[in-house]
Amino acid sequence: MGRVASDPSRDSSHQKLPAAIQLEQISKTYGSIAAVRDVSLEVQPGEIFGFLGLNGAGKTTSIRIILDLVRPTSGRACVFGIDCRKDSLAARAKIGYLPGELGFYGDMTGEATLNVLARLNDAVVDRVRRGELLERMRLPSRDLRRKVRDYSTGMKRKLGIVQAFQPDPPLLILDEPTEGLDPLMQDALYELLADTRRRRRTVFMSSHVLSEVERVCDRIGLLRRGELVLVSSVSDVRNMAARQIRVLFREEVDLRPLATRDRLPENCEVIETTARAWTLRVRGAMGPLLSSLGALPVEDIEVREPHLEEVLKTYYKDEVSS
């Protein structure tokens, strides 16, 4: 599977603005190990971009390069046109970051943690906004007065989400944002992300959870062993996968032509057949299949839309096997 071009359907007005994130041939090596290899990527303002890959694929290293925590061996990263290395402070002033590993001090209360981090931001944190975020994340003031060491993993993650969103930055970088959250809180985060998109903020999130990426992201990038092997809109990736079709017949049909594939178009593959139902896999357009079924006593056709997972797992399997 090749690399897919950027989604052309995006609003053309976005093209005039500098990219929210621009990676230009970023590489990072540790001795002989290449953590990131020649990664180039653009994330447009206002989009939610999913950054995918197996453990050790280079997602976090790429994020840390954007944050200037790690210096690239070669290449350049920019945020809204600002060089992340040369003008690091200005670039970071535009970012809200949720790390994958939250290093809160256990001896501080949640409230003290939020206050200290808020005072390190450029923008003054709006108390009303923080209150709304806390309410959304269901972190009552009672919990905020407790020491962070007494927090569960999910509560720490919620605190992390609030500290990232509270300055209302134009770019949010979220590393595994739903890790440790219960399903209700995951939904709350998805709503928050949808709201963020409505407010024209940009979100760059890494995740292992493909269903989550499929649900919230506009586009995805897939890293494999430090290389960006796929950049595409979620819908394009879905279209790369085969749809599963189940054709039900009013009466029994002759199965013999199927054996020679005379009756089915090239893009169809037979999975299972009985006298009154066929299960097929179709790649691409459905038209040829519908034409070939025209002469048959079709009662119903069930189409199961493909999931992102089906395509991406192919990439993952390639990585594991290579």
Added chain:
Amino acid sequence: MRRTVVLAGHSLRRVRAALIVLAILLAGFQFLLTQVAAYLMRRDGFSQLADFIPDFIRTAVGPEALAFMSFGGVVSLGYFHPIVMTALVGLTIAIGTEPAGEIETRFVDLTLARPLPREALVIRTSIVLAVAGVLMLVAMLAGTWTGLSCCVPADAERPPFGVFARLAISLATVITCWGGITLIIGSASRRRAVAASVAGVLALTAYLLDYLGRAWQPAAPVSKVSPFHYFEPMVVITTQSLSAADTTILLALGAAGVVVSYIAIGRRDI
């Protein structure tokens, strides 16, 4: 700078309990020494103590050994006693390795993802070291002053309070030096325990090397590499003045440590 001050305030808040406890202990120790000195004086214990010192130690240490066997000498002991030195160097190591601790716990990911220069971590830690050092020394001087003011015999030969102030300044220079050395280690490490262990072993080695150099003449030239070589409390007691050369060397080492840390943290991967 505002953000650096915020960070420094945050760090000081976190260590305030430890600082207060240590300050009280050190002040108490200084107060206790004034009472020990007063007790020995009332019992005429100084001459007896001097009699107990073996001749070879008198020869090795020189007249400083006798200077120590006096009211002023015992009171001054708190400014170079191994327990006090260990406590202060330990505190310096605990604070100086904070950058490594924050990198290890990933707290730094939260702070440096904001518009805060990396170098702020070094400046912040320098501020905390300075505040903690000043607090400890002021507490020690307060303990000495309280003890001398309220509870010693009127005829005690009290050294001028300026001697204690100079001893405190001399101690401050050696703490500054170790602060700088610890900062380099703390800014270059990923693990706080490793940084603290390296700094601790280095401090102990330097202390023993200085001791060896003082006790065994052939080791004297090598002991010059130890920062403790330039910490001469007995000279301060006997001459009632600070050595400008020693003070300059220790402060220069401390400042060099801060500069090297500043550069190191700016260049490394976090």
